[in-house]
Amino acid sequence: MIALLILWAFIVWRLPANASWYDPLLLIGVIATATVIWWVSSTQGWAQRNPGLAVLEGAQFLDYFRFELQAKGQLHLPRGPSITDPDRPPPPQITDESADE
Numbered sequence: 001m002i003a004l005l006i007l008w009a010f011i012v013w014r015l016p017a018n019a020s021w022y023d024p025l026l027l028i029g030v031i032a033t034a035t036v037i038w039w040v041s042s043t044q045g046w047a048q049r050n051p052g053l054a055v056l057e058g059a060q061f062l063d064y065f066r067f068e069l070q071a072k073g074q075l076h077l078p079r080g081p082s083i084t085d086p087d088r089p090p091p092p093q094i095t096d097e098s099a100d101e
Contacts, residue, residue, distance in 0.1 A: 004036050 011029045019026065047054035052064050069075075 001036065001040075004032060007032055 008029055011025045015023065015025055052061065052068075056064050
């Protein structure tokens with residue numbers, strides 16, 4: 001929104017006094033405004049359809065998801081894929097020394 005306001009301020013500053021409605025600067029401003037209006041309305045629609053994802057993040061979302069599952073009668077989260085421990089060093093990499101020769 002701030003970028004759009006800056007764009008319109010630039011358009012007003014650079015627009016000549018005898019400009020017509022078909023001036024390229026005005027067309028750029030109208031296209032940018034239409035794009036921002038479309039983007040804001042689509043993100044607001046997505047947030048209305050997915051309120052949990054829109055408001056929460058990270059651990060808060062997992063707690064909310066766990067709460068929804070418990071309300072449906074499931075006591076545990078479904079098993080997810082296994083991940084490596086981030087505190088463990090990575091496994092040694094096998095390198096072929098003969099390939100460099």
